[in-house]
Amino acid sequence: MKLTYQPFELELKHAFTIAKFSRTSTPVMLVQLEHEGYTGYGEASMVPYMGESHQSATDFLQKVDVNQFQYPFDFEAIINYLDEIAPGMPAIKAAIDIALHDLEGKLKQQPCWQLLGSDPALMPVTSFTIGIDTPEMVIKKLEDARSFKVVKVKLGRDSDKELIKTIRSVTDVPLYVDANQGWTDLQESLDMTYWLHEQGIVLIEQPIIKTDIDSNAWLSERSPIPIIGDESVQRLADVTKANGVYNGINVKLMKSAGMHEGHQMILKAKELGLKTMIGCMSETSCATLAAIALAPLCDWADLDGPFLTTNNPYVMPEFTDGKWVLNGDNGLGLRLRN
Numbered sequence: 001m002k003l004t005y006q007p008f009e010l011e012l013k014h015a016f017t018i019a020k021f022s023r024t025s026t027p028v029m030l031v032q033l034e035h036e037g038y039t040g041y042g043e044a045s046m047v048p049y050m051g052e053s054h055q056s057a058t059d060f061l062q063k064v065d066v067n068q069f070q071y072p073f074d075f076e077a078i079i080n081y082l083d084e085i086a087p088g089m090p091a092i093k094a095a096i097d098i099a100l101h102d103l104e105g106k107l108k109q110q111p112c113w114q115l116l117g118s119d120p121a122l123m124p125v126t127s128f129t130i131g132i133d134t135p136e137m138v139i140k141k142l143e144d145a146r147s148f149k150v151v152k153v154k155l156g157r158d159s160d161k162e163l164i165k166t167i168r169s170v171t172d173v174p175l176y177v178d179a180n181q182g183w184t185d186l187q188e189s190l191d192m193t194y195w196l197h198e199q200g201i202v203l204i205e206q207p208i209i210k211t212d213i214d215s216n217a218w219l220s221e222r223s224p225i226p227i228i229g230d231e232s233v234q235r236l237a238d239v240t241k242a243n244g245v246y247n248g249i250n251v252k253l254m255k256s257a258g259m260h261e262g263h264q265m266i267l268k269a270k271e272l273g274l275k276t277m278i279g280c281m282s283e284t285s286c287a288t289l290a291a292i293a294l295a296p297l298c299d300w301a302d303l304d305g306p307f308l309t310t311n312n313p314y315v316m317p318e319f320t321d322g323k324w325v326l327n328g329d330n331g332l333g334l335r336l337r338n
């Protein structure tokens with residue numbers, strides 16, 4: 001098996017502003033694993049707040065001995081091996097895991113979604129995310145979102161209600177909101193959940209700082225809308241901890257170190273009665289296809305990465321009626337540009 005990789009800078013369509021920062025591009029690492037005439041494609045999307053970079057990813061990949069990866073792939077052993085090389089760094093570990101899943105599908109001549117037990121008929125609609133912006137820009141971004149059945153809005157500033165009112169003045173599409181830990185006052189937070197409920201909001205992601213477990217649990221118990229843990233839920237061990245604190249979890253492959261553990265997280269959450277959402281970072285078609293393969297196992301999908309970028313190096317996956325379409329290609333179904 002041969003490992004190659006290229007650093008890539010993924011440009012964003014709009015400067016992306018959430019509760020704590022703003023940026024215009026995302027460093028990604030594109031990874032390929034060649035084996036028996038097939039190539040598996042993987043990707044690490046390294047959003048700055050997660051602490052990974054082109055340099056840290058390169059340093060990590062130089063320590064990886066791909067001869068450790070035997071066919072048939074034992075993903076549990078592989079992720080343990082990667083965790084032994086260095087703690088953390090879930091995005092670059094995900095890149096390797098995704099490339100191995102793509103390779104596995106190509107070797108077994110089956111799509112990844114089939115190997116993971118996903119039913120294409122259960123594909124949820126995908127939301128389209130709108131960052132914090134001026135009312136004029138929000139309305140412009142909503143025009144970009146016309147082909148989506150759900151819109152996700154980033155909250156966490158004083159202008160939250162104005163933003164929702166602006167959106168409601170032009171559309172009654174269902175909304176997800178993500179406060180990215182921006183809410184502080186507990187009673188105000190509860191009042192806000194009731195106000196948002198009246199505005200047709202479906203779910204709220206990570207309203208309160210993740211370290212305040214008691215407040216998150218208090219709010220989840222009382223909110224008329226499901227509260228979903230995102231920043232607080234990274235890997236498999238966090239799912240059990242989320243039980244009783246949140247009503248659901250947001251699984252992202254760049255947090256979970258890839259498809260294998262992301263799949264385990266979804267199954268664990270279902271077992272515990274937690275709702276499941278699958279989300280993404282700013283990603284190319286590669287990591288998005290990896291998440292799409294798991295999306296039918298989840299209640300909600302927030303997989304808009306390729307719509308928010310301008311230089312996706314791969315062909316855009318098929319998207320119809322607000323949903324991604326699982327193709328019958330072996331592996332991820334990633335298609336290269338000619």
Ligand code: MG
Nearest residue numbers: 178205206230
């Ligand atoms: Mg979130």
